[in-house]
Amino acid sequence: xxxxxxxxxEVNIAILLIVSLIVLVAIGVHIAIALGMTSALGIFLxxxxxxxxFQSVQSMLAATAYEAIRAYVFAVIPLFMLMGExxxxxxxxTDVYRGINRLLRQLPGRLVIATIIGNALFSFxxxxxxxxxxxxxxIAYPEMRRFGYHxxxxxxxxxxxxxxxxxIPPSVLMIVWGILTEQSIGQIFAAGVFPGLLLAxxxxxxxxxxxxxxxxxxxxxxxxxxxxxxxxxDAMLEGDELSTTxxxxxxxxIIVVIVAVLGGIWFGVFTPTEGAGAGAFIxxxxxxxxxxxxxxxxxxxxxxxxxSAPILLLLVTASLYSRTLAMTGxxxxxxxxxxGSGMEPWMIISVMVLIWFALGMIIDSISIMLLTAAxxxxxAVKLGYDPIAFAIIAIIAIEAGxxxxxxxxxxxxxKSAIQEIDPDVDxxxxxxxxxxxxILMLIGMVLIVIFPEIATYLPRxxx
Amino acid sequence: xxFITLSDVVSKSLMVLAAAWTFGLSFLVLGNIVGRFVFDAxxxxxxxIVSASIVVIVxxxxxxxxxxxxxxxxxxxxxxxxINVQRIFLAISYFLxxxxxxxxxxxxxxxxxxxxxxxxxxxxxxxxxxxWPARWTxxxxxxxxxxxxxVLASIDVFNLGPPGVGEERNSGSxxxxxx
Numbered sequence: 001x002x003x004x005x006x007x008x009x010e011v012n013i014a015i016l017l018i019v020s021l022i023v024l025v026a027i028g029v030h031i032a033i034a035l036g037m038t039s040a041l042g043i044f045l046x047x048x049x050x051x052x053x054f055q056s057v058q059s060m061l062a063a064t065a066y067e068a069i070r071a072y073v074f075a076v077i078p079l080f081m082l083m084g085e086x087x088x089x090x091x092x093x094t095d096v097y098r099g100i101n102r103l104l105r106q107l108p109g110r111l112v113i114a115t116i117i118g119n120a121l122f123s124f125x126x127x128x129x130x131x132x133x134x135x136x137x138x139i140a141y142p143e144m145r146r147f148g149y150h151x152x153x154x155x156x157x158x159x160x161x162x163x164x165x166x167x168i169p170p171s172v173l174m175i176v177w178g179i180l181t182e183q184s185i186g187q188i189f190a191a192g193v194f195p196g197l198l199l200a201x202x203x204x205x206x207x208x209x210x211x212x213x214x215x216x217x218x219x220x221x222x223x224x225x226x227x228x229x230x231x232x233x234d235a236m237l238e239g240d241e242l243s244t245t246x247x248x249x250x251x252x253x254i255i256v257v258i259v260a261v262l263g264g265i266w267f268g269v270f271t272p273t274e275g276a277g278a279g280a281f282i283x284x285x286x287x288x289x290x291x292x293x294x295x296x297x298x299x300x301x302x303x304x305x306x307x308s309a310p311i312l313l314l315l316v317t318a319s320l321y322s323r324t325l326a327m328t329g330x331x332x333x334x335x336x337x338x339x340g341s342g343m344e345p346w347m348i349i350s351v352m353v354l355i356w357f358a359l360g361m362i363i364d365s366i367s368i369m370l371l372t373a374a375x376x377x378x379x380a381v382k383l384g385y386d387p388i389a390f391a392i393i394a395i396i397a398i399e400a401g402x403x404x405x406x407x408x409x410x411x412x413x414x415k416s417a418i419q420e421i422d423p424d425v426d427x428x429x430x431x432x433x434x435x436x437x438x439i440l441m442l443i444g445m446v447l448i449v450i451f452p453e454i455a456t457y458l459p460r461x462x463x
Numbered sequence: 464x465x466f467i468t469l470s471d472v473v474s475k476s477l478m479v480l481a482a483a484w485t486f487g488l489s490f491l492v493l494g495n496i497v498g499r500f501v502f503d504a505x506x507x508x509x510x511x512i513v514s515a516s517i518v519v520i521v522x523x524x525x526x527x528x529x530x531x532x533x534x535x536x537x538x539x540x541x542x543x544x545x546i547n548v549q550r551i552f553l554a555i556s557y558f559l560x561x562x563x564x565x566x567x568x569x570x571x572x573x574x575x576x577x578x579x580x581x582x583x584x585x586x587x588x589x590x591x592x593x594x595w596p597a598r599w600t601x602x603x604x605x606x607x608x609x610x611x612x613x614v615l616a617s618i619d620v621f622n623l624g625p626p627g628v629g630e631e632r633n634s635g636s637x638x639x640x641x642x
Contacts, residue, residue, distance in 0.1 A: 028541040029556040030534040036563045055570075061563070062571025065601050066518060070585070072510045074517045078485045079492065270496055273513065277492025305482030309524030310534050316521070362537040409539075 014330040017042050021371070031367045032310070036061070036317040039324035046328050061320070068319035069312055072273050073179065077315075078308040079276030080170055084125040085300040086283035087257065090290040092250035093122045094139060099247035101143075109211030109218040111147060112154070115140040116161040116203050121254060123165025129399060130364055133162040133410050137417035150217040151425045153210070155418065156433025159410045160203065163399035163441060166365070167196035167392070169262055170275070172311070173399075176366055177391045180318065180373040184388075185272045186265045187459040191388045194454050195396065195444060202440045253286040266462045314370055322374040331375060338379050345383040349449060352376050353397045360401025360408055368398050388459055389452035393445055400441040405431045408438075467617070470610050471530065477607065478527035481520040488516055511592045515585065518597045522604025529560065529611040554620045561612040564605040575602055 017038055024034035040057050047053040087093070097118030104110035119140065123132030137158050144154035166173045169189030178185035211218045261279040264270045270278065287297065325331040338348050352372075359368045373394070380390045402410040411430050418425065448454050491509060499505040528534055536556075541549055577583070579595040 024559070025537050026540050027552040027555065028536055028538045029552075029559055030529075030536045032534060033556070033560045033563050037559050040563070040566065058566045058570030059574075060570070061566045062568075062574065062601070065522075065567045065571065065605070066598055069521060070514050070518045070597070072514050075488060075492070075513045078517075078520065079489050082485065082489060269500075274492055274496050277489045278496060280489040281493045301482045301486045302479065304485060305478050305524055306528065306531060306533050308485070309478075309481075309521055309528040312517070312521040313525055313528065314535065362539045364535060367535050367537075 011333050013042065013045055013328050014333040016045075017324075017328065017330060025363065031363065031370070032314045032317045035314070035321045035370065039317070039320040042324040042328045042330070060323075064320045064323070065316060068316045072271070073185070074312065074315065076175055076185065076273045076276045077172065077311060078304055079273065079280050080172065080175065081304045081308050082300070083257065083261075083276065083279035083283040085304050086280065086287040086292070086297075087125045087254065088122070089296050089300050090253075090283075090287035090292055092253050092286060092290060093118060093125060095247055095250035096121060096254065097139065099251065102247075107208070107211075108215060109207045111140070111144050111149060112157045112207045112211075112218065113204055115144070115154075115157050116164065116200065116207065119158055119161040120164035120168060120200065123162040124168040124171060125165075129162040129166055129402065130409060130413050132165060133159055133413045134417040136162065137414045138421070141418050142421060145422070147218075150433075151422065152429035152433040153217045154433075155414050155425060155430045156435075156437065157207065159403060159408075159414045159430060159434040160437025160440075162410060163396075163403065163437070164196065164199055164203065166395055166399050167192045167199065168258075169193065170265075170272070170279070171395075173365055173369065173395050174391070175272070176311075176315070176369050177373060177394065179315065180322070180369060181377040181387065181391065183391060184463070187388050187463055188391045189262060189272075190266060190459040190462050191392050191455040192395070193458050195392050195448055198447070198454065199396075199441060199444045202444060203437060206436055206440060249289065253289070257282050257286065311366060314366065318370040318374070321370070325374055331378070334375050335379055335382070339382060345385075346449070348379065348383060349385075349393075352380075353445075356394070356397045357401040357404045360398065360404055362409075364409065365395075365398045365402065368401070369394070385449075386452045386456050389448055389455040392455040393448050396441055396445040396448070400438055400445070403434050403438040403441070405435065405438075408434075410434075467614050470526075470607075470614055474526040474530050474607055474611060477523040477604075481523035484516060484520055484523075488513055488520075508592070511585065515592045515594075515597050519600045522600045525604050526607030526611045529608055530614065532615075550620050554616060557612045557616040557620065561609050561616075564608040564612070567605040568602055568609070571598065571605075572602060575599055 020041065021034055021038045024038065025031060029037075040061060043060055044053050044057050047056050097114050100117055101111055101114040104113060107113065115136070119132060119136040122136050123129045137155065140158055141154055145151070165171065169192050170185075171192070174188045174192060175185055177183070178188050257279055260282060261275045264278060265272055265275045284292075284297070287300075292300075322331075338351070341348075343351070355372065356368060359371065363371075376394070377387065377390060381387050385393075402408050405411075408431070411427060411434055414430055415425070415427050491506065491512065495506045495509040541552055544552075575595065575598040578593075578598050583594045584591040585594045
């Protein structure tokens with residue numbers, strides 16, 4: 001009798017909390033506050049819903065505010081963001097984009113390929129795929145228009161490739177997932193390498209295939225023109241004053257940062273936090289070599305001040321939320337709902353992916369992670385999935401969610417970013433051209449579900 | 464100087480201080496690595512200083528994050544609603560924000576005072592870091608967060624603030640990223 005009552009009570013609270021969380025997020029309450037207040041409500045209800053309960057809610061909020069992020073590992077977020085900001089402001093990514101563009105001039109569709117690589121790097125340094133899509137649209141789109149690329153095709157590539165950056169370690173999404181699920185951040189970094197290369201290869205194959213099958217999408221209208229294309233490109237690039245030395249410095253710089261930081265972490269030379277500190281320093285050096293001075297350095301530091309605090313504050317309330325999930329029995333209730341439903345493991349994973357897609361229409365990837373990681377990750381582990389492989393599956397699914405028609409946020413971001421340049425492009429045509437990338441990401445994700453070794457091979461080798 | 468201007472100056476200064484502090488941390492961490500490998504002499508207490516610093520940095524920045532509308536939120540649905548409904552939702556949103564930080568203050572002030580009086584410290588290892596600076600920053604930061612939610616409410620809900628302060632309203636962007 002008593003157990004049944006308890007269970008009913010738990011299920012009721014769980015439903016109430018989920019509904020209020022969804023309502024609060026939907027009406028535009030700051031996500032950190034929505035998480036925090038829903039947790040406060042949950043704690044209030046399970047501790048007796050009276051004046052004493054209200055006091056314990058307040059002391060728990062205060063304790064969490066002080067304790068939740070008081071750990072060495074959390075410094076990894078602002079420090080990596082500092083590294084990204086220095087690299088981003090130094091202009092090396094644009095150099096690499098232009099350099100690749102020039103190197104590949106014999107290849108049809110080269111601008112799209114350069115965009116994919118450049119934007120992946122750019123979203124890796126910005127750490128937020130939405131921000132990167134907005135910025136890179138303005139860098140790459142005018143260029144592709146200049147060479148007569150199909151408008152939708154050009155923008156679809158920007159939207160698709162900004163997801164790729166989240167799989168390049170040390171991505172902020174990987175760090176946040178590692179913190180939330182208490183997995184080794186270094187291992188998740190390693191796990192992202194092969195899936196990232198796999199997706200990049202799939203993307204590039206797709207672009208080359210399109211370029212061969214329908215040359216007009218990449219601005220080549222006839223056979224004769226195709227022959228003239230190389231000289232035409234050379235002529236158009238003439239005004240382009242990027243020197244080879246500059247390109248090599250930028251390329252080398254990015255490689256040095258990634259190799260030093262990741263190599264150091266993977267070979268146990270330093271912890272992720274130390275890697276981030278070293279990365280920030282190398283990023284600063286790279287910026288100075290590329291001509292950054294006090295003003296730009298100061299701007300970068302301030303910019304991190306603005307962008308890192310909301311994420312860290314989200315982590316504070318996320319820790320409150322995960323505590324509430326445990327205290328109210330909500331985590332158990334959802335877990336038994338999934339595990340007791342009689343669904344096959346792949347069906348449960350599909351449901352999770354569908355939820356991620358739905359969330360990708362309204363909020364950004366870090367917020368999606370904070371809402372779902374604490375619930376989904378333990379279920380996946382109980383189903384027998386490797387936690388490290390699941391981290392990568394989750395990152396791909398959450399990023400793909402931002403591309404999902406008809407409301408994927410990334411597509412709308414790209415559209416609003418080029419509004420001034422070219423107001424004629426409609427959202428439908430961007431969705432049409434970003435859908436192939438979305439499908440390729442799903443294929444990549446399914447491959448990792450079936451062969452988790454794609455993700456787990458490298459971490460097993462290194463750790 | 465109006466109250467909003469004053470609050471903006473304070474919020475911004477604390478954010479700049481915290482940003483500089485973050486920059487400083489990267490050198491501390493780097494110094495520790497170099498010290499350990501090159502001179503076989505790590506900087507004692509790096510981990511303890513960094514851990515305490517992160518709490519301080521976040522709460523020094525939170526007021527400005529709120530004021531500059533950098534807090535992550537979903538306004539996908541809201542922007543499609545009539546302006547008066549939007550106002551109501553904004554009012555709810557800012558009220559909850561203010562209430563959240565108020566509860567952190569009411570739940571934490573006693574312990575914060577005690578931590579100073581009793582000389583509480585954190586860390587077992589290389590360095591003992593007193594806990595009161597971080598605890599007090601949590602209180603001060605929460606107070607500033609509370610004030611900034613009220614400032615936003617006065618501007619967005621009651622139309623009291625100077626027009627054009629901060630970012631444009633309802634710009635149609637789905638997520639405010641501050642950068």
